[in-house]
Amino acid sequence: MHDGNENKVAERRGFLKTLGLAGGAAAAAAAPAAAQAQAPRPRKETEVEKVAARYRETDHVKAFYRTNRY
Amino acid sequence: MLIKRSEGKAARQRLSSTYQGLSAGGMDRRSFLRQAGLGGAGLAALGSFGLTTARPAAAGPTNFSQPIQRIKNICTHCSVGCTVVAEVQNGVWVGQEPAFESPINRGTHCAKGASVRELVHGDRRLKYPMKLVDGQWQRVSWEQAIEEIGDKLLEIRQKSGPDSVYWLGSAKFSNEGAYLMRKFAAFWGSNTIDHQARICHSTTVAGVSNVMGYGAQTNSYNDTRNARTMIIMGGNPAEAHPISMQHMLAGKEQNRANVIVIDPRFTRTAAHATEYVRIRPGTDIPIIWGMLWHIFENGWEDKEFIAQRVFGMDDVRKEVAKWNPREVERVTGVPEAQLKKVAQIFATQKPATLIWCMGATQKTVGTANVRAFTILLLATGNMGRPGTGANIYRGHTNVQGATDFGLDVTTLPAYYGLDEAAWRHWCRVWDVPYEWMVQRFASKALMETPGIPTTRWFDAVLLPKDQLSQPDTVKAFIAIGHGGNTVSRMPEAIKGMDALELLVVADPHPTNLSSMSNRRDNTYLLPISTQFECDGSRTASNRSLQWGSKIVDPIFECKNDYELLYLLARKFGFAQEMFKSIEVKGTQPVAESITREFNRGAISTGYSGQSPERLKLHMQRQEDFDLVTLRGRPGSPVEGEVYGLPWPCWGTPEMKHPGTHILYNTNLHVKEGGGCFRARWGVEREGKTLLAERSYSKGSELTDGYPEFTVAVLKRLGWYDELTAQEKEIIARVGGDNPDRVSWSTDLSFGIIRVALEHGCQPSGNGKARANAWNLPDPVPVHREPIYTPRTDLIADYPAIDDRRTFRLPHLAKSVQARSYSLATSFPIVLTSGRLVEYEGGGEETRSNRWLAELQQDMFVEINPADAEARGIKPGQMVWVDGVENSAKVRVKALVTDRVAKGVAFMPFHFGGWYQGEDRRGYYPPGTDPIVLGESVNTVTTYGYDPVTAMQETKVTLCQIRGA
Amino acid sequence: MARMKFLCDSDRCIECNACVTACKNENEVPWGINRRRVVTINDGKAGERSISMACMHCTDAPCAAVCPVSCFYTTADAIVLHDKDLCIGCGYCFYACPFGAPQYPKVGNFGGRGKMDKCTYCAGGPQQDNTAAEYAQYGANRIAEGKLPLCAEMCSTRSLMAGDGDIIASIYKERVQKRGYGSGAWGWRTAYRETVDV
Ligand code: SF4
Ligand code: SF4
Ligand code: SF4
Numbered sequence A: 001m002h003d004g005n006e007n008k009v010a011e012r013r014g015f016l017k018t019l020g021l022a023g024g025a026a027a028a029a030a031a032p033a034a035a036q037a038q039a040p041r042p043r044k045e046t047e048v049e050k051v052a053a054r055y056r057e058t059d060h061v062k063a064f065y066r067t068n069r070y
Numbered sequence B: 001m002l003i004k005r006s007e008g009k010a011a012r013q014r015l016s017s018t019y020q021g022l023s024a025g026g027m028d029r030r031s032f033l034r035q036a037g038l039g040g041a042g043l044a045a046l047g048s049f050g051l052t053t054a055r056p057a058a059a060g061p062t063n064f065s066q067p068i069q070r071i072k073n074i075c076t077h078c079s080v081g082c083t084v085v086a087e088v089q090n091g092v093w094v095g096q097e098p099a100f101e102s103p104i105n106r107g108t109h110c111a112k113g114a115s116v117r118e119l120v121h122g123d124r125r126l127k128y129p130m131k132l133v134d135g136q137w138q139r140v141s142w143e144q145a146i147e148e149i150g151d152k153l154l155e156i157r158q159k160s161g162p163d164s165v166y167w168l169g170s171a172k173f174s175n176e177g178a179y180l181m182r183k184f185a186a187f188w189g190s191n192t193i194d195h196q197a198r199i200c201h202s203t204t205v206a207g208v209s210n211v212m213g214y215g216a217q218t219n220s221y222n223d224t225r226n227a228r229t230m231i232i233m234g235g236n237p238a239e240a241h242p243i244s245m246q247h248m249l250a251g252k253e254q255n256r257a258n259v260i261v262i263d264p265r266f267t268r269t270a271a272h273a274t275e276y277v278r279i280r281p282g283t284d285i286p287i288i289w290g291m292l293w294h295i296f297e298n299g300w301e302d303k304e305f306i307a308q309r310v311f312g313m314d315d316v317r318k319e320v321a322k323w324n325p326r327e328v329e330r331v332t333g334v335p336e337a338q339l340k341k342v343a344q345i346f347a348t349q350k351p352a353t354l355i356w357c358m359g360a361t362q363k364t365v366g367t368a369n370v371r372a373f374t375i376l377l378l379a380t381g382n383m384g385r386p387g388t389g390a391n392i393y394r395g396h397t398n399v400q401g402a403t404d405f406g407l408d409v410t411t412l413p414a415y416y417g418l419d420e421a422a423w424r425h426w427c428r429v430w431d432v433p434y435e436w437m438v439q440r441f442a443s444k445a446l447m448e449t450p451g452i453p454t455t456r457w458f459d460a461v462l463l464p465k466d467q468l469s470q471p472d473t474v475k476a477f478i479a480i481g482h483g484g485n486t487v488s489r490m491p492e493a494i495k496g497m498d499a500l501e502l503l504v505v506a507d508p509h510p511t512n513l514s515s516m517s518n519r520r521d522n523t524y525l526l527p528i529s530t531q532f533e534c535d536g537s538r539t540a541s542n543r544s545l546q547w548g549s550k551i552v553d554p555i556f557e558c559k560n561d562y563e564l565l566y567l568l569a570r571k572f573g574f575a576q577e578m579f580k581s582i583e584v585k586g587t588q589p590v591a592e593s594i595t596r597e598f599n600r601g602a603i604s605t606g607y608s609g610q611s612p613e614r615l616k617l618h619m620q621r622q623e624d625f626d627l628v629t630l631r632g633r634p635g636s637p638v639e640g641e642v643y644g645l646p647w648p649c650w651g652t653p654e655m656k657h658p659g660t661h662i663l664y665n666t667n668l669h670v671k672e673g674g675g676c677f678r679a680r681w682g683v684e685r686e687g688k689t690l691l692a693e694r695s696y697s698k699g700s701e702l703t704d705g706y707p708e709f710t711v712a713v714l715k716r717l718g719w720y721d722e723l724t725a726q727e728k729e730i731i732a733r734v735g736g737d738n739p740d741r742v743s744w745s746t747d748l749s750f751g752i753i754r755v756a757l758e759h760g761c762q763p764s765g766n767g768k769a770r771a772n773a774w775n776l777p778d779p780v781p782v783h784r785e786p787i788y789t790p791r792t793d794l795i796a797d798y799p800a801i802d803d804r805r806t807f808r809l810p811h812l813a814k815s816v817q818a819r820s821y822s823l824a825t826s827f828p829i830v831l832t833s834g835r836l837v838e839y840e841g842g843g844e845e846t847r848s849n850r851w852l853a854e855l856q857q858d859m860f861v862e863i864n865p866a867d868a869e870a871r872g873i874k875p876g877q878m879v880w881v882d883g884v885e886n887s888a889k890v891r892v893k894a895l896v897t898d899r900v901a902k903g904v905a906f907m908p909f910h911f912g913g914w915y916q917g918e919d920r921r922g923y924y925p926p927g928t929d930p931i932v933l934g935e936s937v938n939t940v941t942t943y944g945y946d947p948v949t950a951m952q953e954t955k956v957t958l959c960q961i962r963g964a
Numbered sequence C: 001m002a003r004m005k006f007l008c009d010s011d012r013c014i015e016c017n018a019c020v021t022a023c024k025n026e027n028e029v030p031w032g033i034n035r036r037r038v039v040t041i042n043d044g045k046a047g048e049r050s051i052s053m054a055c056m057h058c059t060d061a062p063c064a065a066v067c068p069v070s071c072f073y074t075t076a077d078a079i080v081l082h083d084k085d086l087c088i089g090c091g092y093c094f095y096a097c098p099f100g101a102p103q104y105p106k107v108g109n110f111g112g113r114g115k116m117d118k119c120t121y122c123a124g125g126p127q128q129d130n131t132a133a134e135y136a137q138y139g140a141n142r143i144a145e146g147k148l149p150l151c152a153e154m155c156s157t158r159s160l161m162a163g164d165g166d167i168i169a170s171i172y173k174e175r176v177q178k179r180g181y182g183s184g185a186w187g188w189r190t191a192y193r194e195t196v197d198v
Helices: A002-018 A024-029 A032-038 A047-051 A059-068 B002-006 B010-019 B029-037 B041-046 B113-120 B142-160 B175-188 B202-212 B222-226 B242-254 B284-298 B303-309 B313-320 B325-332 B336-348 B366-379 B399-404 B420-430 B434-440 B454-462 B490-499 B561-572 B591-601 B612-620 B711-717 B725-735 B751-758 B865-870 C018-027 C062-066 C092-096 C132-138 C165-179 C188-192
Strands: B069-074 B083-089 B092-097 B130-133 B136-139 B165-168 B229-233 B258-263 B275-278 B352-356 B390-392 B476-480 B502-507 B523-527 B536-539 B545-548 B804-806 B809-811 B829-834 B860-863 B878-883 B889-896 B904-908 B913-915 B957-963 C004-008 C037-041 C049-053 C072-074 C080-082 C160-164
Touching: A047 C072, A059 C160, A059 C165, B069 B545, B083 B113, B092 B113, B092 C018, B113 C018, B142 B165, B142 B476, B142 B502, B142 B523, B142 B561, B165 B175, B165 B454, B175 B399, B175 B420, B175 B434, B175 B536, B175 B561, B175 B591, B202 B366, B202 B390, B222 B242, B222 B352, B229 B242, B229 B336, B242 C165, B258 B336, B275 B336, B284 B313, B284 B325, B284 B336, B284 B366, B303 B366, B313 B366, B325 B336, B336 B352, B352 B366, B366 B390, B399 B536, B420 B434, B420 B591, B454 B490, B454 B809, B536 B591, B545 B612, B591 B612, B711 B751, B725 B751, B860 B865, B860 B878, B865 B889, C004 C049, C004 C165, C004 C188, C018 C037, C062 C072, C062 C080, C062 C092, C160 C165
Parallel strands: B165 B476, B229 B258, B229 B352, B258 B275, B352 B390, B476 B502, B502 B523, B829 B904, B860 B889
Antiparallel strands: B069 B083, B083 B092, B130 B136, B130 B523, B536 B545, B804 B809, B829 B957, B860 B904, B878 B889, B878 B957, C004 C160, C037 C049, C072 C080
């Protein structure tokens, strides 16, 4: 059902393209905290970005609501 | 009421303290454990991770710059069969998403399913083969392990015969794995091949099939949405099958259904019931007969259904007449008014379903229990329609499929049994000469004799040779995907383990088999992948098959089940014959080709229509299936088909049978999944017909009962010439001298089935269900007091069965029961056991999962406040629970709670790694010890076996509890 | 604009803890930190009920009011987040929170010793969306991905709901009307100063 979303997700997830996070394996061995220590810190969000709305009623979200109904 | 707790400022402090677990109702099972827990052993264990590995097992976070693959598999824990959606990047499982489209779980999981990704992180998995050398674990190569194990097994075979090797398979296998292992055991030459079903629903399979024809769940989890009344008796789905509760609660809410829980323990399920009936443990039959007493007394039974479709109900009436309300109350403790109310609701507020689990089956009277349950359903006409039925919730993910494929000492795949006809059928399917197969066995007699059940394997090691009906005692034990703490009488199991010449554990985890015994040599551990690292189909409790696709390659040096069996077969020299029609890539058998092989042979159960292609299509098109009917949506590629093609799915895949959602449903055409009771026991008994009367499935050209279809029957009906020339030719080949005797279930052409279906007939006949199963002990179920009972006053009236021999072994009952007289005063508490939501089975896998382990860090015993007070036991303190055999005792925490009645104690069965107060963590290979260890309840469970299946008694024994 | 809320239908909750392990799985939350917990009332007795609890993302969040370094902020979706770079681990927010949500690691976890951790509504934090830095400090950002909290998405019985407060309230109302009972929208008056009228 949300197979179709995959590309979109990947796009959104494309934020990381510049980040060069090493392959999954390296990330795996490290606990999140350690990963943080190794990764270069990108700039943080601005005050406006921080509070911006992100919720959208996607197909995924609609599916969730539907499965909560009878 | 609850809303008040959150209102206003005054409530604030209380809310925070509720959060800390100090709820008004006292301590719950998590909070009391947590207070002691956080810094405890579990956390210490976590500190010792060592990732010294060939292939790193890996985990998130998701790298969002890489493409994400979405792969579907099935939860490897319980039989609900929840779809798991894995997000995979670079061969690493980085995320888990809800599968909203699955009609079974709609995206949801329980604690276990929501944390399965952790299973292939593999922190505490077995990483490479190991062997015990003078008490030390040493790493060895796969080649060396297979060579050494194989040589030793061949030596034992030479010296003691093939029956001296115990082959233990798994309910975690895929269908393909289960089928392959049963085939492997046949090629090895032994029927001593078993798995977890022995200790969960073997009694259901034997009992229910002896009443109705098939021994499986008749309806489905989803179908409970249609029920107006549900009785849950001897089951706790809120913990054991959590996603089933989604459907049950929806049914409860939409139909304002009655939800009645009958159980000695006020379970998490009982908390959601409209009526809770507390019974004395071990009194199921008196409860059912007590209900039927009211039903017959008031004429609430379904007379037409009984007349048309049930044989022997009058014999039941005679037995039921003894169970007047006074006697029922004396034996069970349930007052007349309550049971009458429940009986009336069940018989009159229809459709009604009876749901059961191991509270009914793990009993010395298990087979009789489930027959009584089925008889209650039949008497009230609650069978073969939506919302009704025997909703038997199986345990492990594929325990249904593994049972169906014959990981069972009594039968070849698909319940063909072990007689010569059965062997000849499978030899034809396997394309090996029957005579060749015979010489693999110690004798033709042993080839046709059931093997030794897993509940008794250690007796077969320890008993003197002359007490065993086989050439020699058991010398080697090979456990593939099975824990060791699941059998009762653990102290004796450990002795058996010590006495073995060879012990092999092939499993993702070392299991407690590696830590329980005092072995120092001749012990091997082989790392096996989970089903997430393997392709194959699995059968959920409702008989639906689901195809799981490999999510990641086997981690570390793990191999999948298929490859292990191939390597062993090659070592033993029969790989050529065994894999004749199975594709093998390198040393890896291909799952799909195994499926196709069983499609050709597993005809009797209707496992023939579910080709890999059809199953994969269903997984792809999950969103096209209806939530309640499980039918494919019109216009979709799966139109009209039932999700997962639940068996029986008659004929070849090309015949496109839709699968059978509800068994014995005469309101549908057989081609649409309708059916009737099987005609399995002949046509007549004592002058009465065993065939249905004026009842038949929709569209049947035969409008009365009829026997199973054979060539002779086709000829009598004048339908023989509807077989094609090719079909006739195959039938002639199968039938040899006597083609008339070829039946629908041995006809490899599927022609007989095809013709029967064309005429609207069920190939397996249209018979009556049997309320009197004359071939079993206690043909009409009767109450028998548990072997160890506190009610010694009842033993004279309701004694255990006579001592006997079953399954090549002595089988005691009455002589052991006599011990109760002297024990009941010093061991006054009834001990029962059961399941927790966060763990599963023997628990090694789930206790190694840090996300689950954190939730339950201690083994405990539930004890009633009155019993605790009388013994000066404080909540949360350590206590000894003393058992009545072997001077066994376990050291556990006391959970003082009203959940159990006075005189009853409960322990979960998922713990292991401690033994009678000793922490055996150091015995595991370093780095593979589960995070949480604890005493196994089975250290103090006792003797007692069902006479039909050798199911062990784990639900009723005696104990004493004292402070430690 | 949609206002995110949680609603736990306690007549459905079976204390299966899927919500708890789903949270652990999605956010790789370390041992000992519990962003979400299930609490059982009247355990083992008639009237036993369970409720799944986490940060409720309150209107006028009391934690924010007491934080000495002002690390909390509320997004336009009404999700209460905090900045771990500012947090000094003082623990005031724990005492202010009516739901006991804030958690403090004893060892170095989730961005440093003693920094407060709590449920983010699966909406990350003040690092850029779905970066490794955000994941390391705060966990996943499902909201930015167009999804909802995984705890709710995986709840076994559809007891725990998350999303647009109006929509989940209407679903809850529909349920109560259908089945004829309901213990109310647990915690709503405290968190959101309103209840669901049925
Ligand atoms: S254990 Fe059973 S109910 Fe839980 S997620 Fe797995 S299949 Fe579903
Ligand atoms: S919303 Fe996300 S962070 Fe919060 S409890 Fe649920 S899963 Fe955990
Ligand atoms: S997943 Fe749902 S039912 Fe299970 S404990 Fe959490 S809120 Fe309750």
